[in-house]
Amino acid sequence: MISFEIPERITNELQLAKMVAEQVMRPKSRYYDEYEHERPWEYINVMWPVLRDQNKRRFERQASNGSRPQREGPDYTILRLVMLVEQLSWGDAGQYLCTPDAALGGAAIEAVGTTDQKNRFLKRFGEGEPKWGAMAMTEPGAGSDTSAIRTVATLDEKTNEWVLNGEKIFCTSGSLALEESDGFVVVWATVDRHAGRAGMKPFVVEAKTPGVSIAKKEEKLGIRASDTVAIVFNDARLPYDHILGSPEVQQVDAASTKGFKGAMRTFDASRPVVAASAMGIARAALDFTRERLAEEGIKVDYTKPRFTWTAVERDLIEMEARHKAGWLLTLRAAGLMAHGKENRLEASMCKARAGETATWITQKAVELLGPLGYSRELLVEKWMRDAKINDIYEGTKQINLLIVARSILGYTRHELK
Amino acid sequence: MIDFELDEEQKMLSEAIGRFAAERVRRVYREADEEGQIPADVLRSGWELGLLPSSIPEEYGGFGAHSAVTGAIALESFAWGDLAITLDILAPGLVAIPILLAGTEAQKATYLPPFSQEEKPRLTAALTEPSIHYDPRHLKTTAALRDGHYVLNGVKSMVPLADEAETILVYAQESDGRTQGFLLPRHTPGLTVGEREKLMGLRALPTFGLTLTDCRVPAANKLGGDAGIDFEVILNHSRVALAAAAVGVARASHEYAMRYAKERIAFGEPIAHRQSIAFMLAEMAIDIDAARLLVWETAWLLDQGRPATQNATVMKQYVDEMVLRVTDGAVQVLGGHGYIREHPVELWLRNARGFATLDGLAIV
Numbered sequence: 001m002i003s004f005e006i007p008e009r010i011t012n013e014l015q016l017a018k019m020v021a022e023q024v025m026r027p028k029s030r031y032y033d034e035y036e037h038e039r040p041w042e043y044i045n046v047m048w049p050v051l052r053d054q055n056k057r058r059f060e061r062q063a064s065n066g067s068r069p070q071r072e073g074p075d076y077t078i079l080r081l082v083m084l085v086e087q088l089s090w091g092d093a094g095q096y097l098c099t100p101d102a103a104l105g106g107a108a109i110e111a112v113g114t115t116d117q118k119n120r121f122l123k124r125f126g127e128g129e130p131k132w133g134a135m136a137m138t139e140p141g142a143g144s145d146t147s148a149i150r151t152v153a154t155l156d157e158k159t160n161e162w163v164l165n166g167e168k169i170f171c172t173s174g175s176l177a178l179e180e181s182d183g184f185v186v187v188w189a190t191v192d193r194h195a196g197r198a199g200m201k202p203f204v205v206e207a208k209t210p211g212v213s214i215a216k217k218e219e220k221l222g223i224r225a226s227d228t229v230a231i232v233f234n235d236a237r238l239p240y241d242h243i244l245g246s247p248e249v250q251q252v253d254a255a256s257t258k259g260f261k262g263a264m265r266t267f268d269a270s271r272p273v274v275a276a277s278a279m280g281i282a283r284a285a286l287d288f289t290r291e292r293l294a295e296e297g298i299k300v301d302y303t304k305p306r307f308t309w310t311a312v313e314r315d316l317i318e319m320e321a322r323h324k325a326g327w328l329l330t331l332r333a334a335g336l337m338a339h340g341k342e343n344r345l346e347a348s349m350c351k352a353r354a355g356e357t358a359t360w361i362t363q364k365a366v367e368l369l370g371p372l373g374y375s376r377e378l379l380v381e382k383w384m385r386d387a388k389i390n391d392i393y394e395g396t397k398q399i400n401l402l403i404v405a406r407s408i409l410g411y412t413r414h415e416l417k
Numbered sequence: 418m419i420d421f422e423l424d425e426e427q428k429m430l431s432e433a434i435g436r437f438a439a440e441r442v443r444r445v446y447r448e449a450d451e452e453g454q455i456p457a458d459v460l461r462s463g464w465e466l467g468l469l470p471s472s473i474p475e476e477y478g479g480f481g482a483h484s485a486v487t488g489a490i491a492l493e494s495f496a497w498g499d500l501a502i503t504l505d506i507l508a509p510g511l512v513a514i515p516i517l518l519a520g521t522e523a524q525k526a527t528y529l530p531p532f533s534q535e536e537k538p539r540l541t542a543a544l545t546e547p548s549i550h551y552d553p554r555h556l557k558t559t560a561a562l563r564d565g566h567y568v569l570n571g572v573k574s575m576v577p578l579a580d581e582a583e584t585i586l587v588y589a590q591e592s593d594g595r596t597q598g599f600l601l602p603r604h605t606p607g608l609t610v611g612e613r614e615k616l617m618g619l620r621a622l623p624t625f626g627l628t629l630t631d632c633r634v635p636a637a638n639k640l641g642g643d644a645g646i647d648f649e650v651i652l653n654h655s656r657v658a659l660a661a662a663a664v665g666v667a668r669a670s671h672e673y674a675m676r677y678a679k680e681r682i683a684f685g686e687p688i689a690h691r692q693s694i695a696f697m698l699a700e701m702a703i704d705i706d707a708a709r710l711l712v713w714e715t716a717w718l719l720d721q722g723r724p725a726t727q728n729a730t731v732m733k734q735y736v737d738e739m740v741l742r743v744t745d746g747a748v749q750v751l752g753g754h755g756y757i758r759e760h761p762v763e764l765w766l767r768n769a770r771g772f773a774t775l776d777g778l779a780i781v
Contacts, residue, residue: 001424002486004717074418302730303649305552306773321735324714324728325707332710335419349703398696405695408702409675416695 010080017084020046021091026379029092032225033382037217039176040095040225048100048130055101056126074338078269082276082334086327089280090287093386094225096277097172101125105133105177105186107266108202112245121184121204132176132183136168136231144399146188147197151233153189153243160240162203164189164233167215170393174229175214178207185231186244195249202244211236222385271347271394272333275354278390279327282358285365285383286319292369315368319361326350326357345407352400355391362387421710427487430471431494437466438498446499449621450764455502463506464537468495469513472781477529483517485654485716488781489661493709496665500768501621503662504778508577511542512586514654514780515598519646523637524600528584542586542598543573543627544655544777553588553652553776556596558629560589560639567599567639569632577778579610579625586640587629588648588777596648598640607632618767619775651780653719653729658779660712660732663740663772664705670747670765671701677760678750694750701743708739716781737773744769 024046032040088096102109102125109121124131142148151166168174168187177183185205192199205212216230293299293312300313300320309317329350336343362384366373373380391397406416423431441459449455468491473479495503513532516524531538546557558571569589579585585601585608601608611626640646675698678689688694711732718725744766748755755762 001420001422002427002713002717003418003420004714005418007418074420079419302727303554305550305554307549308552317731317734321711321731324711324731325735328710328714329703329707331419332421332706335421339420339422346706349706352699353703353707401696401699402692404702405692405699408698409679409689409695411689411695415690416692417690 006083007076007079010076010083013080014083014087017087017091021087025088025091025095028095029379029382030376032092032094033222034224036219036224037227038225039180039227040092040098043092043095044098044100044130051099051101052126052128055122059123059126075340076338078272078334078337079331082272082330085273086276086280086283086330089277090284091280092225093277093281093383093389094223096280097223097226098176100130100132100176100181102131102133103173104135104266104270105184105204107269108135108186108244109133109204111266112202117204117241117244124182129181131181132173134171134173134177134183134185136171136174136185136187138170139167140169144396147200149188149190149200150193151187151189152193153191153201153203153238155191155240155247156237159237162238162240162243164203164205164211164236164238167230167232169216169230170218171229171231172393173227174231175217175227178205178209178212178231179214182207187231187233191247192249199249201247203238204242204244205233205236205238206242209236209238221388222382223389267394268343268347269337271351271400272330272337272343274390274394275326275330275333275350278354278358278387279323279330281383281387281390282323282326282354282361285362285380285387286316286323288378288380289319289365289368290316292372312368315364319364322357323361326354329353345404348395348400348403348407351395352397352404355397358387359384359391421713423490427490430468430487431490434466434468434491434494435497437463438494442498442502446502446621447761447764449499449502451620451758453620453623455505455621459502460506460537463502465535466506469507469510470533472510473513473517473529473532477517477525478531478533479529480533483514485657485719485781486713489657489712489716492658492661492779492781493665493668493712496662497669498665499621500662500666501619503665504577504619504622506537507779509538509540511577511777511780512538512540512584512600515542515586515640515646515651518650518654519598519641521637521642524640524642528600539578539581539583540586541576541578541582542588542777543576543579544588545573545575545775547572547574547626551776554596554648555594556588556590558587558589560591560597560599562592562636565636566633567636569599569601569629569634571629573627573629575614575616575624575775575778576610576627577622577624579627580613580623585627587627587632591645595645597645598648598651599634600638600640601629601632601634605632605634616771618764618769618771649726650719652777653715653725655777655780656729656733657712657716657719658781659772659775660708660736661716661781662779663736663769664709664712666765666769667701667705667708667740667743670744670762670769671698671705673760673762673765674698674701674747674750677754681751688750697746697750701746704739704743708736711735740769740772741766 153162177185186202187205190199211234214229215232218228300316333343333346333350365380366384470479471481472483516528560567560569586598587601591597607630609628614624678694679687681688715728715732747762
């Protein structure tokens with residue numbers, strides 16, 4: 001039944017997230033934007049104990065439940081995540097990206113890892129010091145076209161180890177995961193260069209593995225608090241069971257892209273999350289613009305007829321309309337997943353629209369605030385820079401439009417390139 | 418808990434209307450637009466679907482309960498068939514729903530039971546005024562209380578089916594500045610129905626202007642009795658209905674453009690194989706889905722009895738522009754063929770242009 005009611009347990013958590021956003025993130029927003037390679041420890045230290053204890057309880061529950069089927073009814077996890085990410089990104093999107101958790105790397109392990117692998121790699125997020133997980137997929141020659149990945153994993157049969165060689169770029173929290181904590185990075189590499197997507201496999205690379213080095217810390221347009229690195233693998237050796245899923249390269253056509261499809265599957269959850277982050281930044285800009293204009297006596301009267309709207313009122317209403325559209329598309333994609341339904345198309349729809357909308361709204365906010373908008377004294381110009389990443393990562397707007405177009409037209413990638 | 422799935426009843430309703438729209442409406446709508454007339458048998462079958470009685474509770478002769486969300490779902494399916502035919506069939510709802518939402522017991526007992534009969538009640542409503550300064554919250558048409566009667570003066574436009582109406586719900590401004598509704602018998606002295614209007618779109622729907630010169634009605638004919646109505650609620654319900662219809666029109670255009678783009682060959686392959694066309698179609702699909710969610714959200718707020726004016730304003734802004742973007746995009750995808758009246762996309766564009774203007778022409 002159609003409903004827009006947010007469950008109470010989520011609204012309660014959102015209250016806490018709002019406090020963190022207002023009291024921990026916002027006061028340091030400008031600082032970590034200006035000092036790019038420092039870490040937002042205030043935020044990390046607030047979040048880690050909470051997440052650690054949550055994870056610990058979850059692991060204990062999973063262990064005691066064993067293989068019992070999940071409880072009936074909707075699964076709140078993704079909705080809760082989408083809403084928290086929106087609220088934290090409203091606080092500061094760069095700091096939010098430094099949240100100490102297993103992130104996308106963890107999602108890959110949860111999705112295809114064995115019980116033993118989950119225990120070994122994920123348990124650490126329920127104990128000790130802050131840790132990070134990360135995912136490395138993009139390469140200098142393979143961005144959206146992930147099937148062009150060149151990083152190679154070869155099996156050394158004498159030692160039964162995988163040997164990794166290659167280079168990854170744009171890895172979010174890569175340095176936090178590999179050098180600054182006992183984390184890990186899930187690295188996508190090919191076990192057979194001639195097998196295309198069928199040969200692509202995810203490997204868990206532990207922190208401080210010899211032969212793995214951070215080659216470069218990127219300097220970015222926005223989300224500067226977030227750590228983005230290039231990683232070089234030079235004969236990096238991994239134990240055999242660090243591969244996630246089957247090492248077989250299946251050439252039967254239907255099953256041959258299973259590994260790749262596993263990667264794509266994680267996008268169904270991660271795209272709504274990125275969209276939520278975008279909408280959080282957009283809301284920050286919209287709230288701030290509205291407050292500032294109200295101080296100047298400019299306030300939208302929603303009961304006025306359209307012909308009396310000033311240009312500014314019209315802009316504000318348009319910003320609000322587009323914001324709502326992006327947010328509802330995001331909630332729908334997450335809601336479908338919560339109810340156990342397929343959401344591939346809807347995930348791409350919300351991502352394509354939210355990235356663009358956040359980019360537009362934050363640019364509009366800079367415009368409406370005049371010289372204040374352009375000034376680094378305020379955060380609006382920062383939000384505009386932060387917002388843009390959402391139009392790019394987890395699939396650019398164009399890639400997502402391509403997915404939407406193929407889906408609605410019933411086309412394969414051969415018909416619509 | 419957040420959920421976007423129709424319930425069983427909504428699915429059945431939407432399918433039944435969708436079937437009627439596809440099998441009956443889509444056979445006649447083009448000619449109806451050209452001729453300015455809708456075949457009587459289509460109107461009768463549309464009425465027999467029973468959408469309005471299904472919104473009216475049993476105690477007033479109906480067989481259901483009112484829900485703006487369900488109404489929005491129904492309107493989208495209906496308008497996917499044709500907007501003019503939809504507005505004709507649902508015109509009596511312009512009186513039924515406001516009475517259901519805000520009428521007195523006596524008004525409900527008088528006006529609602531006829532809805533369960535075979536004949537479509539001859540009822541309509543007049544809100545819009547022919548002025549650039551038209552503002553539903555500050556109407557130029559006035560109603561003044563004098564000796565137990567209200568005296569109405571003013572000019573109205575775009576009143577559907579006014580020529581054959583027995584009662585017209587006329588919205589006017591009372592001396593306190595609030596918009597109120599008044600049930601006027603068609604033959605009230607001073608009430609003149611003008612010539613049929615000539616509109617850019619909706620050409621199959623007969624609409625008329627009204628002139629009210631010292632029209633007297635008993636005070637009991639005021640919608641909601643002495644206390645009157647909260648007009649915001651009526652306006653928001655009406656905006657949900659028209660926005661839902663706009664989603665239906667947009668969806669019709671989008672589907673047609675997609676089919677065309679897959680069949681139309683240029684440079685050796687279907688034009689939908691080109692990203693410039695495929696991306697337009699993808700953006701349109703996203704626009705339509707977003708608009709539908711905005712409509713449902715406002716409808717849901719109304720069903721919960723929560724304040725919805727801000728949502729309704731924002732939704733209307735989005736939907737009015739969305740439906741223009743999408744219907745214009747459909748004409749563009751068809752290129753020169755889209756401009757020719759052999760294809761329906763030009764009709765949908767003309768109808769779509771009305772949504773920013775068509776206040777109060779439907780309500781759910």
